[in-house]
Amino acid sequence: MMKYLLLACAGLAAHLTQAQTENWAVSLISPAMTLNADAVLRLDELNYTVRSPTDAVLRVRQVITILNEKADGKAQLVVPYDKFSKVTDIEGAIFDASGKQVKRLKQAEITDLAYAQDNYADDSRYKVAQFSRQLAYPYTVEFRYEVSSRNLMFYPTWQPQDDERLSVIHSRFIVDVPAMMPLRYKEANLTRTLTKQASTEVKDGFAYAWQVDTLPAIEQEPLAPMLAERVPTVYTAPNQFTVQDYIGSCATWKDVGDFYYVLNKGRDALPDAVRRQVQELVAGEKTVAGKVQKIYDQLQKQARYISIQLGIGGWQTIEASRVAQTHYGDCKALTNYTKAMLGVVGIPAYEALVKAGESAPDIRTDLPGFQFNHVFLCVPNNRDTLWLECTSQLSPVGYLGNFTGNRHVLLITPEGGKLVRTPAYTPDNNRQRRSATVVLTPEGAATVHVQSVYTGLQQEPYIDVIHGLTHDQQRDWLIKSTNLPSFELTGFGFAETKATIPAITETITLSTRRWASPSGSRLFLPLNLLSATSLAPVLTKPRQSPVVLKYTYDFEDTDTIRYTLPDGFAPEYALAPLSLDTKFGTYQARADVQGNQLIYTRRLRMHRGRYPAEAYADYADFRKKVARADKAQLVLIKKEVAAVAPK
The missing domain is CATH 3.10.620.30 (C8orf32 fold)
Incomplete structure (x- = not known):
C-alpha cells in the first residue's frame, strides 16, 4: 500500500510541477496565430501504444484557448467507447485570460451517454466533459484522457488542425508498436519527416513520432479542397489484429x-x-x-x-x-x-x-x-x-x-x-430540361406553365419532397423554392420515373402580376427568371488553394421558354446570341422572334475538375459572364410607337 501511495504522490507532484512551469496566458500567443482563428491549440499530445494484437492504449492531452463563441464547442470533450474499450481517466482544468487556473474538472461535470436513438441500436457510448462555469473570452481549457482498447481494427488518425478556424502552436503524435507489428502509415502535407527509435513503452518495440509547430488558421476560400488535403495529417493502420477471437490483417486489400x-x-x-x-x-x-x-x-x-x-x-x-x-x-x-x-x-x-x-x-x-x-x-x-x-x-x-x-x-x-x-455520373446523366410557356399582358402580368425534368443527381432533392411531404407541404416547399416576384401557384404535380438514371418531372402553373416591368410604352422583359446563375464569391486576398469543382458540378441545364407577346408589342432591338466555351463549362443563350412568339433558349453545361489556385479568376469571370447573360432583358415596345420613333 505504501508503494502505491508513493507512486500516486509522485504522479501528483509531477502534474503540479508541470502546472507551475506552464503559462497559458493569452498574451503569450503571437498575433499571427489569432488571425482568422476562433481558437488556438496551444498544446496537443497524442500517444498511442500497441502492446499486442489485442491490447492498446491511447493517451491524449490538449490545451485549447477559446477566442470567441464560435469555438465554444472545443471547450467540450467527447470520448467514445464500447464493449471493446474503456475510458480509464479524464482530467481537465480551465484558465482565465491571464493564465490563472480557475478550477479543475469535477466528476459531476462528466456525463456518460448512449448513442442509441430511434431506428438505431448501438451499444457504443461516449463520455462528455464540460465545465459548468464558462469564463469571459478568451479563456483556456485543458483536457487529459486515456482509453484502453481490445479492438485494434482501427488505429488513430493524427490531424491536429481539424478546423480552418483553428491555429496550432505545438502538436506531437507518437505511436509505439512491438517489433513484430510494424506500423503502417500514410503522411500528407508534412514538411518534416518522422523519427523512429527504440520504444521506451513497448519492450523490443519501436516508437514513431511526428511533430508540427506554428500552423496559422487557414483562410477560408470557396471551392477549396477538403481540409484533410491541406493540413498536416498522418493516417495509421494495423498490420495484424485480433478482435473477439477473430484474427485479421490489413496488409493488403x-x-x-x-x-x-x-x-x-x-x-x-x-x-x-x-x-x-x-x-x-x-x-x-x-x-x-x-x-x-x-x-x-x-x-x-x-x-x-x-x-x-x-x-x-x-x-x-x-x-x-x-x-x-x-x-x-x-x-x-x-x-x-x-x-x-x-x-x-x-x-x-x-x-x-x-x-x-x-x-x-x-x-x-x-x-x-x-x-x-x-x-x-x-x-x-x-x-x-x-x-x-x-x-x-x-x-x-x-x-x-x-x-x-x-x-x-x-x-x-x-x-x-x-x-x-463505382460509376460516375456525367452531365448527360445529371440534367435539368425545362420547358415553359409564358403569356404576357401589356401591364407585365403573366400566366406561366412550366415542366421541368430532372435526372440523376439533379432529381435527388425531389425524392424526399415527393415521398416525405404532404400535398400542402409540397406546395409550401415549391413556393419557397421558386425564385419569382409575387406569384400565385395555381397548380402543381410530380411524376417519378424509376430507372438506372432516375427522373422526376415537375409541372407547375402560376400567375404573377410582375413578370415584366412596364415603363410608358415599353415593357422590360427579363428572359430568364427561372434558372438564373449567381456570381462566384469575390476573393479579398490572393488565392492559396486549388480550385475543386466537385462531383455535383457535372450537370447540364437546358431551358426553352416560349413567350406569347401582348398584341401590338415587338422587340425594340434584337438580342445577340451568346456562346461561351471554357475549361469549366459551356454556355449558350439566344432569343428568336416568330410573329408574336419569342423563343428563349439557354444551355449551361458544367463538369467537375481540379485546377490551380490562379484559375479561380478565370472561373469567376466565366460565372460573371453567365450571371450577366442570365439577367438579360429584352425591351418590348408598341408597334405604333416604334413606327414613328426617330431614326
Missing part, C-alpha cells in the same frame, strides 16, 4: 476482404418458406436483370432499415433468417439478406464496402484498412453490373447517386477483397 468474409460466412441461410417464395417470385423471368428487379422490389416492400451496431456486430451481420422473420436490419443485414435471396435463384452477388456520403472523401487506396461506413450489393451481369442500395425503399436498381457513386469500394469475394470503382 485482399486480407481486409478475407477478414470480412470469414466474419460473415454462413449467415446467409434462409428459411425454406422464403426460398420457395423467391423461386415463385421470379418464375417466368428469363433475364438476370428481370430477376434482380423482382427480388429488389420485394425487399423494398417488406424490409426497413434500422442501424444495428452491437459489439462486433458493427461489422458482423445478423443472420438472413432473422431478417426474414423481423423484416428489418442494418446495411449489412439487408445486403446479406438480398444476396441470400439472389443466391436462391443462382445469381451471385458480392457485398461492397464503401465510405458513403455526399461529401465523404474517397478511401486511401494505398493504405488498406477499415475505412468504410456502409455496405451495399454488387451484382455482376456480364458487362452491365447492377448495384443495389438495400437500405433504401426508394432507390431504383442500378442507381447509386452521390451517396456511393464515383468512388472506390471493396468487393467481398470468397477469394478475398477486390478494389473496384
